[in-house]
Amino acid sequence: MMIKEKRQIFIFLLFALVVLLVPIFLKGSYFLNVLVFIGINTLLAVALNLLLGYAGQISLGQAAFFGLGAYISGILTTRFPVDPWLALVVAAGCASVLAFVIGFPILKLKGHYLAMATLGFGIIVYIIFNETVDWTGGPSGLSGIPNLRLGPFVFDNDRNNYYLVWMMTLGVMLLSINLSQSRIGRALRAINDSEVAARVMGVNARMMKVQIFTVSAFVSAIAGSLYAHTITFISPASFGFNFSVELLTMVIIGGLGSIYGSFLGATILTMLPEFLRVFRDFDIVIYGLMLILITMFMPAGLIGGIEMSIKIIAEKIKGSAENNA
Amino acid sequence: MLKVESITQIFGGLTALENVSFSVAPHSITGVIGPNGAGKTTLFNIVTGLYTQTEGKVYLGDKNISFFEPEVLARLGLVRTFQNVELFGQMSVLENVMVGLHTKSKSGIFSCAFKLPGQIKEEKRIKEKAYQWLEFTGLADSADVTACNLPFGKGRLLEISRAMAVEPQIILMDEPAAGLNSRETAGLAGLIRKIQELGVTIVLVEHDMELVMDVCESIIVLNLGKKLAHGTPREIQENKAVIAAYLGED
Amino acid sequence: MDNPSQLVQYILTGLSNGAIYALIGFGFAIIHNATGILNFAQGEFVMLGGMFTIFILSFLNIPLPMAIVLAIAFSTLVGILFERLAIRPLKNVKPLSLVIITIGASIFIRGAAMLIWGKDTHALPAFSGNEPLYVYGATIMPQHLWIFGITILIIIANKLFFSYSILGKAMRACAYNAYAASLVGIDVKIMVLLSFVVSAAIGSMAGIIIAPLTMTSYDVGIMLGIKGFCAVIIGGMSSGLGTVLGGLLLGLLESLGAGYISASYKDAFAFIILLLILFIRPEGLFKQKETQRV
Ligand SMILES: Nc1ncnc2c1ncn2[C@@H]1O[C@H](COP(=O)(O)OP(=O)(O)OP(=O)(O)O)[C@@H](O)[C@H]1O
Numbered sequence: 001m002m003i004k005e006k007r008q009i010f011i012f013l014l015f016a017l018v019v020l021l022v023p024i025f026l027k028g029s030y031f032l033n034v035l036v037f038i039g040i041n042t043l044l045a046v047a048l049n050l051l052l053g054y055a056g057q058i059s060l061g062q063a064a065f066f067g068l069g070a071y072i073s074g075i076l077t078t079r080f081p082v083d084p085w086l087a088l089v090v091a092a093g094c095a096s097v098l099a100f101v102i103g104f105p106i107l108k109l110k111g112h113y114l115a116m117a118t119l120g121f122g123i124i125v126y127i128i129f130n131e132t133v134d135w136t137g138g139p140s141g142l143s144g145i146p147n148l149r150l151g152p153f154v155f156d157n158d159r160n161n162y163y164l165v166w167m168m169t170l171g172v173m174l175l176s177i178n179l180s181q182s183r184i185g186r187a188l189r190a191i192n193d194s195e196v197a198a199r200v201m202g203v204n205a206r207m208m209k210v211q212i213f214t215v216s217a218f219v220s221a222i223a224g225s226l227y228a229h230t231i232t233f234i235s236p237a238s239f240g241f242n243f244s245v246e247l248l249t250m251v252i253i254g255g256l257g258s259i260y261g262s263f264l265g266a267t268i269l270t271m272l273p274e275f276l277r278v279f280r281d282f283d284i285v286i287y288g289l290m291l292i293l294i295t296m297f298m299p300a301g302l303i304g305g306i307e308m309s310i311k312i313i314a315e316k317i318k319g320s321a322e323n324n325a
Numbered sequence: 326m327l328k329v330e331s332i333t334q335i336f337g338g339l340t341a342l343e344n345v346s347f348s349v350a351p352h353s354i355t356g357v358i359g360p361n362g363a364g365k366t367t368l369f370n371i372v373t374g375l376y377t378q379t380e381g382k383v384y385l386g387d388k389n390i391s392f393f394e395p396e397v398l399a400r401l402g403l404v405r406t407f408q409n410v411e412l413f414g415q416m417s418v419l420e421n422v423m424v425g426l427h428t429k430s431k432s433g434i435f436s437c438a439f440k441l442p443g444q445i446k447e448e449k450r451i452k453e454k455a456y457q458w459l460e461f462t463g464l465a466d467s468a469d470v471t472a473c474n475l476p477f478g479k480g481r482l483l484e485i486s487r488a489m490a491v492e493p494q495i496i497l498m499d500e501p502a503a504g505l506n507s508r509e510t511a512g513l514a515g516l517i518r519k520i521q522e523l524g525v526t527i528v529l530v531e532h533d534m535e536l537v538m539d540v541c542e543s544i545i546v547l548n549l550g551k552k553l554a555h556g557t558p559r560e561i562q563e564n565k566a567v568i569a570a571y572l573g574e575d
Numbered sequence: 576m577d578n579p580s581q582l583v584q585y586i587l588t589g590l591s592n593g594a595i596y597a598l599i600g601f602g603f604a605i606i607h608n609a610t611g612i613l614n615f616a617q618g619e620f621v622m623l624g625g626m627f628t629i630f631i632l633s634f635l636n637i638p639l640p641m642a643i644v645l646a647i648a649f650s651t652l653v654g655i656l657f658e659r660l661a662i663r664p665l666k667n668v669k670p671l672s673l674v675i676i677t678i679g680a681s682i683f684i685r686g687a688a689m690l691i692w693g694k695d696t697h698a699l700p701a702f703s704g705n706e707p708l709y710v711y712g713a714t715i716m717p718q719h720l721w722i723f724g725i726t727i728l729i730i731i732a733n734k735l736f737f738s739y740s741i742l743g744k745a746m747r748a749c750a751y752n753a754y755a756a757s758l759v760g761i762d763v764k765i766m767v768l769l770s771f772v773v774s775a776a777i778g779s780m781a782g783i784i785i786a787p788l789t790m791t792s793y794d795v796g797i798m799l800g801i802k803g804f805c806a807v808i809i810g811g812m813s814s815g816l817g818t819v820l821g822g823l824l825l826g827l828l829e830s831l832g833a834g835y836i837s838a839s840y841k842d843a844f845a846f847i848i849l850l851l852i853l854f855i856r857p858e859g860l861f862k863q864k865e866t867q868r869v
């Protein structure tokens with residue numbers, strides 16, 4: 001068990017190291033720009049994974065929290081003289097409070113009912129983004145959102161943004177991994193496997209689900225705020241139902257409950273449309289197909305598949321070594 | 326210890342329990358028997374807060390627990406096992422028991438995510454404690470097995486280990502011997518006695534009459550939702566109404 | 576409400592939309608009762624009905640009724656394929672997987688429709704012209720009458736099918752207890768397939784009769800689907816009167832809300848109603864509470 005923990009720390013450090021070194025090798029700024037979005041999407045996928053992969057509760061309204069983060073941040077900094085950092089904190093705070101409040105009634109629901117309710121919530125928020133034109137600029141969007149800055153250091157180019165976003169993403173990934181192997185993570189996974197049994201063991205399932213929903217909204221809103229301050233322009237189209245489905249696809253492809261899986265899923269779904277034209281036209285068909293096929297044939301996602309193949313290969317090697325001996 | 330007062334449960338048109346009352350003495354082993362559909366599981370579901378009874382009250386000691394949620398009851402020391410084994414299938418055996426220690430620990434989401442020192446210490450304590458419970462039930466060898474890969478008999482034991490980790494005052498077991506072979510059943514009888522020795526009150530729903538007559542000090546018979554008899558194993562074995570119910574007469 | 580004819584107009588629109596929602600709700604209930612699945616892709620059948628009809632008409636020079644029959648046949652075929660390819664192969668899956676698979680199917684069908692037919696909005700010709708009738712100063716399109724007529728017919732047919740036909744009774748038996756049904760010789764697999772057939776057929780019919788009034792495009796399925804879901808939730812997951820009332824209620828509230836409060840929040844009203852119902856009475860307005868078995 002200690003070995004497992006050590007290995008985990010090692011893997012994370014390795015991952016973090018690679019992430020931090022990448023910009024040195026990538027001078028071409030376009031690719032770095034894509035990596036910034038991969039970071040933001042990873043953040044969002046991890047946030048959904050906490051809810052869906054750990055606790056087994058689906059949400060089709062994640063884009064709404066992402067959007068709330070972006071819009072609250074955007075509105076505060078463009079219409080009021082609010083510091084972007086403060087705006088980020090307020091945005092994350094507001095989204096969490098909202099999640100906490102609606103979490104109680106919404107997480108009483110299960111399965112399809114929960115999916116429909118979160119979808120309904122997401123669409124209501126989306127309609128509000130579109131219709132409150134005086135605040136949000138409506139369908140044509142909100143521009144001129146200022147960049148974040150630390151003293152003289154302004155996050156206005158891809159390299160700086162990369163570090164900004166990825167520091168946040170790495171932090172959230174580490175915390176999520178920690179959470180999984182803890183009392184709270186176990187309680188969440190227990191709820192996922194058998195909610196009644198978890199409750200009988202003293203786990204306050206309702207509260208636990210609301211908590212993780214709130215955390216998920218908090219992280220999504222931070223991602224939204226970072227998004228708004230890095231690209232400086234937002235419009236409702238980025239926060240609709242399709243994006244919620246995209247996030248769901250990222251989590252499912254990577255593997256439910258796997259934090260690196262979420263990174264993998266986010267990477268794949270961010271890169272493919274960037275580099276494959278076909279993908280851009282076919283995107284929702286492919287997402288739909290992926291959701292079906294992965295759920296049917298690879299329920300542990302790509303990471304699960306990779307782990308499985310490593311195991312099989314390792315056993316083969318071990319087996320042949322034993323045969324030789 | 327546990328007192329059930331005039332419990333009635335109606336599902337739609339079906340009366341699953343009708344005016345059932347009894348009480349269970351502290352530190353005793355009480356059997357609840359009855360033909361299929363008699364309402365035994367329903368009774369457990371009401372006592373453990375999973376169902377809301379149509380009428381009647383439940384007391385734990387002096388406390389009226391009639392409408393308590395299961396998670397609150399766990400903290401008060403009332404736990405159960407399930408007839409259709411409800412393990413946390415994707416988690417290891419050890420982790421299953423660690424969930425049983427949920428009420429015995431208190432790190433919040435923040436200290437868990439940041440691995441604060443208190444949390445690390447607590448985690449270590451939970452792990453050791455969980456391991457001890459696995460040794461208690463004889464599952465320690467399987468600690469790292471994923472629960473869904475466990476053979477059925479061990480699954481039943483794991484449910485008991487997990488419930489014991491809550492350190493209950495009273496444990497309700499729903500057909501713990503169902504699906505076990507005779508050797509496993511014998512082991513189970515020993516385990517039940519061992520649990521009693523820890524000072525835990527036990528209520529047992531079981532179809533295996535040999536086991537029930539062997540370990541139980543008192544037996545409650547349910548039939549078609551009604552309490553038919555309550556007495557010592559000997560009294561029950563000689564009770565005409567009970568015999569009639571089991572032979573399917575009216 | 577200074578203008579009574581306007582009110583009548585809103586009510587008419589609300590009722591005709593509501594009838595559609597009820598039909599879509601039926602589709603949800605039929606599959607749910609046979610399989611325990613809430614088919615997220617239900618709205619896509621509705622979209623397929625309208626789109627198939629439009630494109631059959633534009634490619635084949637055949638009369639509208641024939642095109643409608645063909646369109647329903649095609650939509651039903653999609654339903655069959657969905658069941659055979661994505662539902663039947665599943666064994667012992669977690670409920671969450673079913674949720675995800677039907678979501679996947681729904682966006683897959685929508686995406687495919689977009690690729691095949693493009694993103695444009697299309698109008699189906701009205702069944703019998705656009706000469707409006709006037710009732711208390713409100714205009715009724717003949718299509719409204721078609722909607723009411725066909726909806727009533729489907730409700731009656733549905734009732735007769737489930738109450739009197741052998742197949743309908745067999746499907747109800749499966750819904751009640753699939754295992755017991757299989758013991759008395761009912762082929763549960765066929766019944767599940769049949770539920771997809773019936774529900775795709777009803778859904779696509781709904782999509783066809785509404786298309787002349789509201790236009791249709793590849794993406795109308797989500798909104799219509801959720802509203803149908805809302806109707807069936809109000810009706811307590813039955814394909815009966817409760818769902819019809821649910822649909823009409825939703826249609827009315829939505830139409831009055833859009834008329835008197837704000838048109839741009841029309842869809843939001845439906846979703847707020849959905850959330851309220853789910854929060855307050857998820858078991859439906861007309862049904863007794865059930866206890867989940869443990
Ligand atoms: N949630 C529920 N909804 C409707 N009916 C229920 C529910 N739970 C139990 N019942 C019904 O109540 C009756 C009693 O069931 P129960 O499970 O308590 O029987 P049991 O004594 O445990 O039987 P067995 O020995 O087969 O486990 C049965 O007729 C059952 O169908």
Ligand SMILES: [Mg+2]
Binds near residue numbers: 365366367
């Ligand atoms: Mg039982």
